[in-house]
Amino acid sequence: MKRNRPLSAQAQDLVATLALTPHDWCYGYELMKTTGIKSGTLYPVLMRLDERGLLESKWMPAETQGKPPRHAYRLTDAGLKVAHQAAATRPALANFKEQTA
Amino acid sequence: MSRLALHIAIALLPPSRRAWGEAMKAEYAHMEEGQNVFAWGCLKSSLTENVATGEGWARLFLMGLLLVAFLMAGAWIWTWKAILGAEDAFRPENLAAMLWWFILGFIPVLIGRGALEAMKAPRDRWHLARQGLTTTLNFTFAIGASFAFVLLVKVVACYLMPQCAAVDSTLYMAGSYGIGLMILAMLSSAKPRTLLTLSLLGSAALIVLLAALFWGPFGTPVQPKVIGFTSLVFIFPLLLNAVAGALFTWMERPPQKLG
Numbered sequence: 001m002k003r004n005r006p007l008s009a010q011a012q013d014l015v016a017t018l019a020l021t022p023h024d025w026c027y028g029y030e031l032m033k034t035t036g037i038k039s040g041t042l043y044p045v046l047m048r049l050d051e052r053g054l055l056e057s058k059w060m061p062a063e064t065q066g067k068p069p070r071h072a073y074r075l076t077d078a079g080l081k082v083a084h085q086a087a088a089t090r091p092a093l094a095n096f097k098e099q100t101a
Numbered sequence: 102m103s104r105l106a107l108h109i110a111i112a113l114l115p116p117s118r119r120a121w122g123e124a125m126k127a128e129y130a131h132m133e134e135g136q137n138v139f140a141w142g143c144l145k146s147s148l149t150e151n152v153a154t155g156e157g158w159a160r161l162f163l164m165g166l167l168l169v170a171f172l173m174a175g176a177w178i179w180t181w182k183a184i185l186g187a188e189d190a191f192r193p194e195n196l197a198a199m200l201w202w203f204i205l206g207f208i209p210v211l212i213g214r215g216a217l218e219a220m221k222a223p224r225d226r227w228h229l230a231r232q233g234l235t236t237t238l239n240f241t242f243a244i245g246a247s248f249a250f251v252l253l254v255k256v257v258a259c260y261l262m263p264q265c266a267a268v269d270s271t272l273y274m275a276g277s278y279g280i281g282l283m284i285l286a287m288l289s290s291a292k293p294r295t296l297l298t299l300s301l302l303g304s305a306a307l308i309v310l311l312a313a314l315f316w317g318p319f320g321t322p323v324q325p326k327v328i329g330f331t332s333l334v335f336i337f338p339l340l341l342n343a344v345a346g347a348l349f350t351w352m353e354r355p356p357q358k359l360g
Binding site: 059 | 123
């Protein structure tokens with residue numbers, strides 16, 4: 001049976017960042033730059049969110065010629081709901097993200 | 102260096118996470134800076150996934166088992182070489198026998214792998230029965246094949262070196278060799294369509310193997326009994342497993358076919 005643990009601080013940051021542009025697809029590198037989360041933490045967090053159905057992903061064709069397609073991410077409806085709940089419990093962070101976005 | 106770290110990271114990811122490895126690789130190709138930190142971070146992610154998921158633990162467990170198997174196989178070869186003495190140890194038939202001991206050392210890996218597969222769905226009787234019986238059959242196949250190989254080498258070696266024939270009983274050799282080959286032929290030609298057939302085949306192969314081991318590949322009338330008794334320790338749980346598999350299959354309604 002899968003346990004639904006509360007989201008870690010980094011996961012909450014990530015969810016909050018993705019919730020700022022709920023309809024846009026974001027790349028891993030962009031998310032790293034925006035949230036300041038390193039790849040060693042970012043990918044495991046993305047994997048957990050995906051496993052819990054909070055994140056959807058798809059391959060997007062590369063904008064630059066000769067480069068491979070990129071994996072892009074955005075929140076699902078369930079993910080957005082969690083993001084709003086997290087924002088309610090961490091309003092200061094949400095405000096900060098909105099101001100710096 | 103960072104590219105190498107990325108490749109290692111992708112290779113180490115548990116199979117269910119391979120798509121994420123591809124995502125990391127693609128992102129790396131698009132990065133303008135910080136590729137080094139990114140790649141090492143991916144390696145950290147990969148290692149984390151091996152510790153954080155059941156699948157990763159299973160892989161670590163199997164790797165540990167493989168290491169133990171190497172050590173066991175090495176220890177058995179060392180003992181065998183000590184018994185024979187350095188001069189005789191490198192004769193073809195003895196080398197073949199050492200290889201047999203080496204293969205025997207890997208049996209825990211085979212059983213461990215089967216157990217891990219079975220634990221993926223511990224409440225599914227049919228899955229358990231299928232996994233148990235497949236492992237049993239793989240085990241019998243590994244033993245039977247190595248057994249036949251050793252005896253083939255022994256026969257060839259004794260044909261080339263007549264002094265060997267004086268030590269080995271032709272009857273034992275021929276009998277065991279024939280039985281070993283029979284097991285091989287039976288297992289390689291059979292493609293069971295139902296679990297019950299697989300169960301019956303596994304049980305039959307085990308009984309034949311047991312008989313072959315009691316009859317003995319190693320020449321003297323005393324040794325086979327010892328070898329047979331030792332093998333019983335390995336084979337008895339597998340025989341129980343075959344019976345349990347047959348019971349589980351019989352309990353399954355409607356009966357399922359092997360896919």
